[in-house]
Amino acid sequence: MDLFKIIFLAIFVNNVALTQFLGIRTMLGESNNIASSLRMGGIIMFLLILVNFVNYFILKYFLIPLQIQFFQLIIFILLIILISQIIEFLFRKTNSKLFKKFTDYFSKITTSSIVLGVCLLTFKNNIAFNLIQNLIYTISATAGYTLVLLVMTGITDHLELTRTPEGMKGIPISLITIGLLSLAFMGLTGIIK
C-alpha cells in the first residue's frame, strides 16, 4: 500500500472517531477552544508516536518470535502509562509554565480509549507494515481525530446559542451532531479502492 493511500484512508475513510468510536467522551458536553483542542491532538499524536515506535520493536523482536502475542494488551497498556508518566515527569522537571498547560490532559488521555485504540488498530490490521508505514498510519489517524475534535469545537460553540429541546440539551445533541458528521464522512467511503 502506498503512503498516500494509508494517509487518506486513516484520516477520512476510516476516521478513528467517527467510524471506530474512539475518544468520543472528550468531545461531548464541554466546550473547548481551538487552542486547547489542537494541544490535545498534539499531545495524543506525540504520545502515540513514541508508544507505537517502542511497540513495533517489542512486537517484532520479542512477542512474535516467542509466539506470545496474547500478552500484547498488557504490554501496550503498561507502556502507555509508563511513557506518559515519563513525559509528565520530564515536563515537571524542565519547564513549569509549559507543564501547567499540559498537565490536565495527561490524566484525561491515559485512560481515554483513543490511545490504546489506535495502538491496537495499528498492530491489528497492518501487521505486515514496516516501521515507516506504521508511524505514518499513527500520525494520520491522530490527525483525523484532531480534525474531528476541531470541527466539533466549532459546532459546540454554535449549539450553545441555539434553542434545543429540554431533554436534548448537552450530551444528546452533541451525539446527534457527531452522528451527522459521521454520515457526511461516509460519503467518502468509495473514493479509494
Add this chain to the structure above:
Amino acid sequence: MGELQNFSKGILKENPVFIMVLGICPALAVTTSLINAIGMGIATTFVLIFSNLVISVMKNLIPDKIRTIIFVFITAVFVTIADLLMKSIFPEINKALGIYIPLIVVNSIILSRTEILANKNKIIPTFFDSLGMGIGFTLALMIMGSIREILGNGSICNYVFVGENTRTILVFILPPGAFIVYAYMIALLKKSLNNNAQ
C-alpha cells in the same frame, strides 16, 4: 437490604450507559446486533466483577501512589483471560467484537468502579455493586442492539422477519445510526426520569 440496593441501583437509577454516560465506546461500537451486545455485556461484567474482587481483597497491599497502574494491570490480566476464553468458546462473536474486547481495559465504567468502590469497600458490597453495574450495562447494550438490529437489518438474533426484497433502514447498523439511537435513548430516559421526579 443494603446489598439489594447496591445491586439494583446499577440497573436503572445509576445505569452506567444511559444515566452516567460511561463506556460510550463499546456502547456505540458493538451494538450492531443483539448477539454482539450480549457478548460484550457478558465479557465486561466478567472483567468488572473479577478485577473489582481482586482489588477489593488487595486494597491494603497496594501503595497509594502507584495504584492506578496496578488497577489497570489487574484489569488487563482479566481482559486477556476473557479474550482468550471467548476466542475458544465463541470464536465468531470474538471476531465480530474485534478490538473492542481489549478496549474493555480503558472502559470508564471499570476505571470509575475500581476507584470509587473496590478501593474502599469490602468484598460482598463490591460483588453486588459490580454485578448490578454489569447487568445494567448489558441491558443497556441489549436495548440498543435490538433497536439497531430490528431497524437496520430487519432481524433479531439473526432471525430475519422481513421479506427478501424489503428495504430496511440501513443507516441504523452503520456508525451514524449508533450515535443517533444513543442520543435518543439518553434524551428519552432523562425526560421520563424528570417527569417521575415531578
